[in-house]
Amino acid sequence: MEIDKRKTKRTRHLPRKRLTVAAVVLTITCFIGLGVQYLSFVSRTVYEESTSHLEEVLHKSNSMLSMIANKNISYLHLWNGFLDSNPDDDGVQMYLESAKQELGFAEFYFLTYDGNYMTPHGETGYLGLQSNLDEKLADQNDVVMNAALPGQKPTLVFICPETKGVYRGFSYDAIAISRYNDDVMKAVGNSAFSGTASTYVVYADGQVVIENIAEGEQNIYNLLAVLREHSDLSEAQVQDLANDFAKGASGNYEVTLGSTRYYLAYESTGIQDWILVELVPVDVVNASMNQLWQRTVQIIVGITGGLSLMTILLVINRGRVKLRRKNTEILYREELFRKLSQNVNDVFLMLDANTYKADYISPNMERLLGLTQESVRKNIDTLATLHPKDTVEPAKDHLAGLAGGEQREWDMEYIHQQTGERRWFHVVAMGSEVEGQTKYILVLSDRTADKQVNQALSDAVAAAENANRAKSTFLSSMSHDIRTPMNAIIGFATLAVSHLDDKERVKDYLAKILASSNHLLSLINDILDMSRIESGKIQLDETEVNLSDVLHDIKTIVSGQIYAKQLELYMDAIDVTDEDVYCDKTRLNQILMNLLSNAIKFTPAGGTVSVRVRQLAGKVGGCGQYEFRVKDSGIGMDPDFAKKVFEPFERERSSTVSRIQGAGLGMAITKNIVDMMGGTIEVQSAPEKALNLSSVFRCAPRQNAVGR
Numbered sequence: 001m002e003i004d005k006r007k008t009k010r011t012r013h014l015p016r017k018r019l020t021v022a023a024v025v026l027t028i029t030c031f032i033g034l035g036v037q038y039l040s041f042v043s044r045t046v047y048e049e050s051t052s053h054l055e056e057v058l059h060k061s062n063s064m065l066s067m068i069a070n071k072n073i074s075y076l077h078l079w080n081g082f083l084d085s086n087p088d089d090d091g092v093q094m095y096l097e098s099a100k101q102e103l104g105f106a107e108f109y110f111l112t113y114d115g116n117y118m119t120p121h122g123e124t125g126y127l128g129l130q131s132n133l134d135e136k137l138a139d140q141n142d143v144v145m146n147a148a149l150p151g152q153k154p155t156l157v158f159i160c161p162e163t164k165g166v167y168r169g170f171s172y173d174a175i176a177i178s179r180y181n182d183d184v185m186k187a188v189g190n191s192a193f194s195g196t197a198s199t200y201v202v203y204a205d206g207q208v209v210i211e212n213i214a215e216g217e218q219n220i221y222n223l224l225a226v227l228r229e230h231s232d233l234s235e236a237q238v239q240d241l242a243n244d245f246a247k248g249a250s251g252n253y254e255v256t257l258g259s260t261r262y263y264l265a266y267e268s269t270g271i272q273d274w275i276l277v278e279l280v281p282v283d284v285v286n287a288s289m290n291q292l293w294q295r296t297v298q299i300i301v302g303i304t305g306g307l308s309l310m311t312i313l314l315v316i317n318r319g320r321v322k323l324r325r326k327n328t329e330i331l332y333r334e335e336l337f338r339k340l341s342q343n344v345n346d347v348f349l350m351l352d353a354n355t356y357k358a359d360y361i362s363p364n365m366e367r368l369l370g371l372t373q374e375s376v377r378k379n380i381d382t383l384a385t386l387h388p389k390d391t392v393e394p395a396k397d398h399l400a401g402l403a404g405g406e407q408r409e410w411d412m413e414y415i416h417q418q419t420g421e422r423r424w425f426h427v428v429a430m431g432s433e434v435e436g437q438t439k440y441i442l443v444l445s446d447r448t449a450d451k452q453v454n455q456a457l458s459d460a461v462a463a464a465e466n467a468n469r470a471k472s473t474f475l476s477s478m479s480h481d482i483r484t485p486m487n488a489i490i491g492f493a494t495l496a497v498s499h500l501d502d503k504e505r506v507k508d509y510l511a512k513i514l515a516s517s518n519h520l521l522s523l524i525n526d527i528l529d530m531s532r533i534e535s536g537k538i539q540l541d542e543t544e545v546n547l548s549d550v551l552h553d554i555k556t557i558v559s560g561q562i563y564a565k566q567l568e569l570y571m572d573a574i575d576v577t578d579e580d581v582y583c584d585k586t587r588l589n590q591i592l593m594n595l596l597s598n599a600i601k602f603t604p605a606g607g608t609v610s611v612r613v614r615q616l617a618g619k620v621g622g623c624g625q626y627e628f629r630v631k632d633s634g635i636g637m638d639p640d641f642a643k644k645v646f647e648p649f650e651r652e653r654s655s656t657v658s659r660i661q662g663a664g665l666g667m668a669i670t671k672n673i674v675d676m677m678g679g680t681i682e683v684q685s686a687p688e689k690a691l692n693l694s695s696v697f698r699c700a701p702r703q704n705a706v707g708r
Helices: 002-085 089-103 181-188 223-230 235-247 287-340 365-369 373-378 380-386 395-399 448-481 483-498 503-528 530-535 547-564 585-601 666-676
Strands: 107-111 116-118 124-126 143-148 155-160 165-167 170-172 174-180 198-202 208-212 251-257 260-268 275-281 346-352 358-361 407-415 422-434 437-446 543-546 568-575 580-583 608-620 623-632 680-684 691-701
Touching (some): 002 089, 002 155, 002 174, 002 251, 002 275, 089 107, 107 155, 155 181, 174 181, 223 251, 235 260, 287 358, 346 365, 358 373, 365 437, 373 380, 380 407, 395 407, 422 448, 483 503, 503 547, 543 547, 543 585, 547 568, 547 585, 547 608, 580 585, 585 608, 666 680
Parallel strands (some): 568 608
Antiparallel strands (some): 107 116, 107 174, 116 124, 155 174, 165 170, 198 208, 198 275, 251 260, 260 275, 346 437, 407 422, 422 437, 543 580, 580 691, 608 623, 680 691
């Protein structure tokens, strides 16, 4: 019976605990809802009070601006009567100078409709107004406009067209006085916001007439444009503001510019179509209200936090018994795994499948990964710091959905958090059921040594392949490109030895040997710079070049091969009007020699090889365009091979071609150089038909390339 009573008592109290927790949660929810509504009410009240205060200040400033305008216009009407009754120019000058000293305006003007003026001293000039004066004065109404004079500060000009007359021989249509914008805005401005407010007078389109900006702010040209581009107002809100300006309406907005929140209030001035705008930081306007707001927030947050803490304590209290049992089990597991992981390079972790909380961490984690057990146990996300920044892959992605009895494996690269060393691990994750709960067991096996050995072998193989490929490319390039000028040198040297008695002939042979030697030297330099060509770092050396001389030198170099194979060589540049150009002569020679040597090599005896230079119409980037067309009557090539003729080591496989020496690098080198010179190259051919290679690139005619 005693056991039954305990059961009955337990059955009676269990629902009460549940009801208590539910009541606390409901209370917190209701209180949070009421708090949100109250904060919203306070925020709305603060905004309404602040904008109301700002609008009052703006109205006072507007009244002051209207008073200044009316006062200055009244002076002009008063002086109109004086000018009508006093034709004495000296008397007028003395009167106006006295008025200037007394009233403090910047200057008095006798104006014409086109903006020309004369001062009482007789100085003349043009008054730079924002719009046409004749349009403004057409209705004989008073006008207030912005004006700018060289070397002077911006001014505000008050114009009265009531009187016309002549002063010192200067016929005028209106009279005006000017005041500096700074003086006007200082009179309009107020000290309500301790100099933190910016005041603008703008037209209906947002263009600023005059301004008085706060310290540290920048001058602006159009207020609407600034709000459209730099504020958080939407396009619709900016358009509504523009419509209010156009209608002369009043209103206010709360707007963010940069990192500062402002109140923006505006009101029509009644002076033409001007709008007075005030821009004040919200914190300045709300200085007195912010304390109430902060205190209210603190109270609500404190009460909400207290109730939340009570709820958390109730939940924690219910889980204490379970946590004690779990702690006992965890201690046992830790001892077991500690013994297993003392002397191995495998890190063991046991995680809860639901919370990812670490139930166990092997003590060798700090040695292998540089993370302490405490840091991982406190926050499992600390493991994410192990990933290199460029290969971050959270472990949770691998564990998601891992069921009990299932196993997954993957390889990961980690950064040792103490040494910064990169290490590679093979990870095995196993799902396990422990007392009805799913646990994840992770084994991180250090494979850094194996990875380093494999990487060293891979690097060695790659280095060997690169070295072998570089050697092959170098040797192939030398055998392909150097053979032609070398043959010319040997041939002409042999001829020179055979004709030592003929001085003129020997001299001609030596000149040809010199030309071939120079070309050979440039080819050797290019081959040694092949790595720079492939990396795109080589630079063109543009100098003055005569295209006829280029063709003559090329003909000299290949004449020995032409004669030896009994070929006909034709060269012409009859369509070229600008022979003197700026270009890289060495690269141009290399292109033509590669094309010609291929043409000669693949043309049977008795055939013909031709080179034609044509200047194309028009210019690209200020440079002329030239086409070099190399044509031969050789064996031709298959259209399929023609598509890849410019790829390295590509050679056509045929019984004829296979007997001809070459590594297939010449055309690839030519294509690279043509690309660097901003040109194009293409081939037209078919088997047993003529080969037609054309290259177009830009050279600057000498008269059009001064300073290059």
